[in-house]
Amino acid sequence: MTAQTSGPAPNPGLAPAPAAAGPARDAQGRPTPISSRRAMIECRGVHKYYGDYHALRGIDLTIREAEFFSLLGPSGCGKTTLLRTIAGFEDISSGVVLIDGRDMARVPANARPTNMVFQSYAIFPHLTVAQNVAFGLRRDPRSRAEKAAAVEEALAMVGLKGYGARAAHALSGGQRQRVALARALILKPKVLLLDEPLSALDRKMREQMQVELIKLQRQVGITFVLVTHDQEEALVMSDRIAVMFEGEIAQLSYPEELYSRPVSRRVADFIGMMNFLPVRILGDSDAGVRVDVPGFGEFDIPAANVSRADPGDPGPSVGFRPEAVTILSRDAPAPHRETPGVIEEVVYYGDMTYYDVRLEGAERPVRISMRNVFGRDIQDLGTRTRVSWSPGSLILFR
Amino acid sequence: MRGGGLRAYALLYLLFLYAPILLLPVFAFNSGTIVAFPLNEFTTQWFSQLWGNTTLRRALVNSLTIAVSAAVLATVLGMFAARASTRYRFPGQGAALGLIMLPLVLPEIIVGVSLLVVLLAVGVELSVLTVIIGHTLICTPYSVAILTTAFSSLDQSLEEAAQDLGESRWNAFRLVILPLVMPGIMSSLLMSFTISLDEFIIAFFLAGNEPTLPTYIFSQLRFPKAIPMIMALGTVLVAASILLLALAEYFRRRGAARTGQTNSGGFP
Numbered sequence: 240m241t242a243q244t245s246g247p248a249p250n251p252g253l254a255p256a257p258a259a260a261g262p263a264r265d266a267q268g269r270p271t272p273i274s275s276r277r278a279m280i281e282c283r284g285v286h287k288y289y290g291d292y293h294a295l296r297g298i299d300l301t302i303r304e305a306e307f308f309s310l311l312g313p314s315g316c317g318k319t320t321l322l323r324t325i326a327g328f329e330d331i332s333s334g335v336v337l338i339d340g341r342d343m344a345r346v347p348a349n350a351r352p353t354n355m356v357f358q359s360y361a362i363f364p365h366l367t368v369a370q371n372v373a374f375g376l377r378r379d380p381r382s383r384a385e386k387a388a389a390v391e392e393a394l395a396m397v398g399l400k401g402y403g404a405r406a407a408h409a410l411s412g413g414q415r416q417r418v419a420l421a422r423a424l425i426l427k428p429k430v431l432l433l434d435e436p437l438s439a440l441d442r443k444m445r446e447q448m449q450v451e452l453i454k455l456q457r458q459v460g461i462t463f464v465l466v467t468h469d470q471e472e473a474l475v476m477s478d479r480i481a482v483m484f485e486g487e488i489a490q491l492s493y494p495e496e497l498y499s500r501p502v503s504r505r506v507a508d509f510i511g512m513m514n515f516l517p518v519r520i521l522g523d524s525d526a527g528v529r530v531d532v533p534g535f536g537e538f539d540i541p542a543a544n545v546s547r548a549d550p551g552d553p554g555p556s557v558g559f560r561p562e563a564v565t566i567l568s569r570d571a572p573a574p575h576r577e578t579p580g581v582i583e584e585v586v587y588y589g590d591m592t593y594y595d596v597r598l599e600g601a602e603r604p605v606r607i608s609m610r611n612v613f614g615r616d617i618q619d620l621g622t623r624t625r626v627s628w629s630p631g632s633l634i635l636f637r
Numbered sequence: 638m639r640g641g642g643l644r645a646y647a648l649l650y651l652l653f654l655y656a657p658i659l660l661l662p663v664f665a666f667n668s669g670t671i672v673a674f675p676l677n678e679f680t681t682q683w684f685s686q687l688w689g690n691t692t693l694r695r696a697l698v699n700s701l702t703i704a705v706s707a708a709v710l711a712t713v714l715g716m717f718a719a720r721a722s723t724r725y726r727f728p729g730q731g732a733a734l735g736l737i738m739l740p741l742v743l744p745e746i747i748v749g750v751s752l753l754v755v756l757l758a759v760g761v762e763l764s765v766l767t768v769i770i771g772h773t774l775i776c777t778p779y780s781v782a783i784l785t786t787a788f789s790s791l792d793q794s795l796e797e798a799a800q801d802l803g804e805s806r807w808n809a810f811r812l813v814i815l816p817l818v819m820p821g822i823m824s825s826l827l828m829s830f831t832i833s834l835d836e837f838i839i840a841f842f843l844a845g846n847e848p849t850l851p852t853y854i855f856s857q858l859r860f861p862k863a864i865p866m867i868m869a870l871g872t873v874l875v876a877a878s879i880l881l882l883a884l885a886e887y888f889r890r891r892g893a894a895r896t897g898q899t900n901s902g903g904f905p
Contacts, residue, residue: 328797349800361798365816374812375802422802 263305263460270457273478276303278340279430279462280325285334287320287486294320296486298334302430302464307456309465309473312483313509318466319434321483325464326432327351339429354423355432358439360415362407362422368394369403371418375426393421396455413444424459431456433465437472449475470510474498482506504556504636505549513558514605520555520637528635532557534578534598534605535628540635548636555637561608563632566594566618567625575629582622592617596626658875665869672864683869693870696848699765700834703849707772708829714773715780715825716818722781723788734781741778748775749842756843763845771839776829783828787821788814820889827885831878850874 263276280302287295295317302308310318323329325336327348336343338352354375363371372390379386394400397417402410407418416436423431436452437445453476456463467473473480474494481491490502501507504515521529526539540557548555566582567573583604584595592611595604607626609615618624665684669677687693721727722734740748752771753763761767791814799809837851844852854870857863 326801328801347800348797349803349805353801355798355801357794357798359792359794361792361794363795363798363813365813374799378803426802 263303270305273303273306276305278302279304279306279338280464281335281337282321282325283335283337285321285324285336286332287317287324287329288332294486295324295331298486298488300481300488300491302462305456305460305462307453307463307465307476307478309467309477309480310483311467311470311473311480311509313468315485316483317486318468318483320486322355322432322434322464322466325430326353326355352429353432354426354428354430355434356416356419356423356436358435360412360419360436360439362410362415362418364408366407367403368399368405368407368410368418371407372403372421372425374422389425390421393425396424396458397421398451412439413448416440416448420455424455424461428461430462430464433463435466435468437467438469445472452476474510482509484509498560500543501546501634503547503549504552504558507546507558507634507636512561512606514561515556515558515636516601516603516605517553518555518557518635520635527630528637530557530635532633534580534601535576535633536578538576538630540630540633544631544633545635545637552636555635557633557635559605559628559633561593561606562610564605564607564626564628566596566607566609567627568615573625573627575627577625577627580624580626582618582620582624585617585620587617594618596624598626661868661871661875664865665872667865670862670865672868683865684873686866687869687873690866692848693853696850696853699768699844699847700850702765703768703772703840704830704833706769707776707833708826710769710773711776711780711829712784712822712825714777715784716822718777718781719784719788722785723791724793737781738778740775741782745775745836745838749839752839753842763843763847765844765847767843767845768840768847768849771843772829772833772836775836775839776832779828779832780825783825784818784821787818787824791817816892820892823885823889823892827881830881 263271265271278301280300282298282300285295285298286293298317298321310321312318320329324331325338325343327343327346327350343351363374366374369387369390372393373386376386376389381389390403391400394402397420399414399417399421402414402418407415410418416439419436433452437448440448449472452463465473465476474497477494479491479493480497482489482497484505490497490506492500497506498510501510507513508515516532516534519531521531521537523529524539527542528540528545529537530540531537535557567577578598580596580598580601582594583597584593586593586595590611592609594607594609596607597604611617663676664672666679666681667676668680668682718734718737722730749771752767752774756763756767756770795813795817796809799813800806804812835851837855840849841852841855848856850870854867857867
């Protein structure tokens with residue numbers, strides 16, 4: 240599988256936006272599929288060197304109109320460098336960056352149709368909230384009254400109506416971020432760039448802002464490019480995600496596909512939690528690949544579930560998500576195959592319980608998550624239990 | 638009493654520091670020509686004498702010209718150095734900064750003598766201008782130190798944000814960075830002005846025939862009759878200093894309060 244993927248289209252779990260005709264929408268106001276939209280940002284063979292350090296190693300990607308796109312990766316993977324390259328704060332060593340079809344070589348940051356929300360928000364502390372939001376309107380030919388109305392409108396859009404006269408330095412973290420959003424969106428950019436905008440907020444605020452950002456993006460219909468190291472945040476917010484490691488895009492796909500069909504063990508490990516088990520490959524069969532996994536026995540993994548191992552991996556392995564298998568209650572019949580095991584650890588999370596289960600014949604325990612639905616008991620430490628699984632819930636990395 | 642010793646020490650310390658200054662106005666308004674108790678009558682004649690003294694007025698004008706010029710030059714140079722050292726990384730950075738800061742620890746007499754030798758060798762005539770050059774040299778390290786603190790406390794993305802919102806590099810600096818480092822610039826101007834105003838050695842070597850306040854005062858100390866007038870001059874200078882400091886601190890705090898800083902800049 241290449242970094243550019245097709246795949247099941249729309250982002251799951253998100254209700255369609257309240258009808259608003261605009262870019263990237265059909266006659267009924269429904270979003271058009273991303274793959275059919277106009278390209279907004281195109282990177283072709285983008286390389287960036289800092290001295291000897293190769294920060295971006297040939298980035299090829301197309302971000303489309305009105306898309307919520309995330310660059311996801313660990314720190315130092317080049318995601319922020321790529322964002323700053325699009326914004327015009329970094330020159331590229333080679334390659335091409337196009338925004339809305341226009342080559343951005345030698346176009347300085349202040350002339351690009353992009354605006355940025357900085358990680359620190361970069362609110363000007365010597366100005367009021369309204370002055371901050373109006374900062375980019377300095378050369379706008381509109382009258383003072385019209386600009387003031389635009390500022391008020393932008394503040395209302397981010398939920399800060401009536402905050403204009405406040406001193407910017409007196410705001411809370413969440414409010415600062417809203418000011419930064421209003422300040423960028425008032426200029427109606429073609430692309431809004433967000434550099435880890437939620438990392439400074441506490442968990443509750445972060446989750447609230449995630450939802451608000453999604454709504455805002457749908458409302459304004461602008462392409463959002465988000466940089467984040469938080470895989471959950473990327474999964475929640477994005478139409479598509481590019482996972483980056485060491486200056487390269489490892490996988491570019493829809494959240495659902497990224498989670499269920501990671502192209503490599505490294506991507507699988509970075510997105511969510513995954514159990515990895517050593518595997519003996521017995522050979523290709525009609526049904527896929529015949530494998531022998533301690534604790535699971537011999538079976539066929541479907542060809543669609545075969546991904547590649549990374550150069551640094553200890554060898555081929557199989558992986559499964561904690562929720563991809565089920566612990567059976569005492570005498571329930573197994574819907575698929577079943578393996579006996581012993582519960583070695585119980586971690587209670589309120590809505591979920593994580594169990595570390597040592598399957599019969601396996602060296603190390605595997606982690607299995609169970610939703611604490613009504614009527615299901617929390618299992619005790621040391622309980623002998625049965626785990627139900629199917630070959631389709633495992634991924635082979637070879 | 639707890640801490641009695643320390644309390645006495647602090648008191649003595651303050652007395653040693655400020656009592657001589659408090660004596661200035663006392664003798665400035667005393668009609669006796671000898672600086673000693675008991676006091677004679679109250680008089681303002683020393684102040685009129687002060688005002689009528691043309692050499693002194695010339696020294697005052699020279700000193701103010703030198704101090705203002707040196708303060709502005711040192712602060713402008715300091716801004717370049719501080720910005721370069723906080724914003725960029727370049728080869729030889731440490732060495733360059735070290736050399737800029739060196740005059741801070743060089744004995745002024747060395748600086749004065751070497752400047753004199755070089756200036757004379759090059760054929761520059763000694764004047765107010767040469768003193769300005771010397772004073773700029775010794776004030777710049779202070780400016781760099783003050784302004785580096787001011788610049789390094791700024792979030793680097795502020796400038797990028799201004800550019801991102803459509804401003805050129807210069808406008809980003811003018812509209813965002815400059816207002817935010819203004820308290821530092823004021824401190825630097827004030828510091829340099831004060832250092833230059835009372836600097837003696839370099840002024841003595843480089844001023845040629847032009848008097849500055851410190852060199853003039855030094856020259857008058859040989860004449861006992863002139864002492865009360867010097868006392869009056871000292872009184873005026875102390876009053877002016879206090880006024881200037883108070884004004885500067887007022888503006889600095891106002892600026893700091895606007896940006897939400899609580900830093901008192903070393904003053905309580």
